[in-house]
Amino acid sequence: MESIWNLVHWLLILASVLAVALVSAIVFETFRRKYNESCHVEGPPVFEDPNSLKPVKCPHILDPAEKYISLIVPAYNEEYRLPGALDETLNYLQERSAKDKSFSYEVVIVDDGSADGTKRVAFDYVKRYTVDKIRVVLLGRNHGKGEAIRKGVLHSRGELILMLDADGATKVSDLEKLENQILALAMERNKSGDSSAGDSTIKISDVPITAFGSRAHLEEKALSTRKWYRNFLMKGFHLVVLLAAGPGIRDTQYMVTFMSIGQCGFKMFTRAAARKLFMNVRLKRWCFDVELVYLCKWFRIPVIEISVNWTEIPGSKVNLLSIPNMLWEIALMSLGYRTGMWKIYS
DSSP, X not given: OHHHHHHHHXXXXXXXXXXXXXXXXHHHHHHHHHHSHIIIIISOOOEEETXXXXXXXXXXXXXXXXXXXXXXXXXXSOTTTHHHHHHHHHXXXXXXXXXXXXXXXXXXXXXXXXXXXXXXXXXXXHHHHOTTTEEEEEOSSOOXXXXXXXXXXXXXXXXXXXXXXXXXXXXXXXXXXXXXXXXXXXXXXXXXXXXXXXXXXXXXXXXXXXXXXXXXXXXXXXXXXXXXXHHHHHHHHHHHHHHHSOHHHHSHHHHHHHHHHTTOOEEEEEHHHHHHHHTTOOOOSTTHHHHHHHHHHHHTOOEEEEEXXXXXXXXXXXXXXXXXXXXXXXXXXXXXXXXXXXXXXX
């Protein structure tokens, strides 16, 4: 009996140490974001035109939209996979632009501290397509996919903003599925008077709506072909979210939504939704998807789930070493929001 109490005693000590470490980390992160905000958000990157070597004015998500759609592509050591994805994306965008003169676009590539030739590949595309169509954000060092997307979104110009992976796993033409659902819901809200647009003309950029690509319809096939450790990571990750993410994520509707869409890197936001979400999101790596769903719940932003075509592409950055970081981020988010130390700004 004494040995059992000793074990319980040491487990309580360990739990206390972990709790103190988590609180300390959150306090540090909160302090850093509060007092270093000038270089984290307000300090914009410089878009350089490689053809003229002149800096280009950097937009911000709080500015009015200048393009119809922005495509945000986070890239970390994607020298070999990025060209294929960009070629497919730009072919689609050019064809659509040729058919519809009102369709304007930009592709924002965020180099997340790559150690290979990703930066060179990205700037080659800027030279070919001009800095008005292709822009590159250099983070300098690796921060994580979530931070790369956040940075790209904050400095985009689109009424609609689409995040997509650099591996080309999802067909870019599927963006029309997300776009059409957003436009339909915006029209419905406009007719019912539940819109921030002040007249009968729909300003899609002002209506907060999100549309997330889902590969749930492909999950059975994916489970049979995906590497065992990726299936293990996915199932374990979902379990951790259920146990730790808090009331906002435990809500049945939003939890089901996350299970279907959380790990599909194909998500579209109206500019109004992106302002609310990406001015608040804190997680920098794999679990930022969970926080996005949590924030959608908090702001009551509709989340539309749409099936998209998706293919498993070799070269994924997810591996067994990702587990500790995923657990850390989920625990950090859970404690941050539960304690109120992470404030949500509207």
